[in-house]
Each structure stands twice: as structure tokens, then as C-alpha cells.
Amino acid sequence: PHTPLECCYGYTNSTIHLAKLRSFYRTPNECFMPAVVFETKKRKICANPKVTWVEKAVEYLEKKKGRHAP
Numbered sequence: 001p002h003t004p005l006e007c008c009y010g011y012t013n014s015t016i017h018l019a020k021l022r023s024f025y026r027t028p029n030e031c032f033m034p035a036v037v038f039e040t041k042k043r044k045i046c047a048n049p050k051v052t053w054v055e056k057a058v059e060y061l062e063k064k065k066g067r068h069a070p
Helices: 052-067
Strands: 021-026 036-040 044-047
């Protein structure tokens, strides 16, 4: 299935509490700005993949996902 191209045009300036994060994905290579998009219960937030807190949040979510795998 073809998914619509979703790109970020700016990054959040603040950190997000790990407890609020539901999941994440990376924007496609075709996007001008590489980004990690975090999904919370209420919204999607674009973040800079090179920032330390973003790297740690991605690690946290990957570990969390691994624990809940069927």
C-alpha cells in the first residue's frame, strides 16, 4: 500500500516526557529535513534525529516495543 508522503518543516524546541510517547517513525528520505515523528495520544511531533533526547527516546520506544512483541 502507498502511504502519503509526510515531511516535517520544523522541529520541536522542547523535550517530550517518555511516558507520553506512544510510538515513532522516521520521515522518508525524499523529505528535505530528516526527522523523527513521535506520536502521543493527542498529536504528532517532529523532532531532530541528531539531538540526544530524541536518540534516547527512540531507544526507549524500541526497547518498549520489543518487550510487547507477540
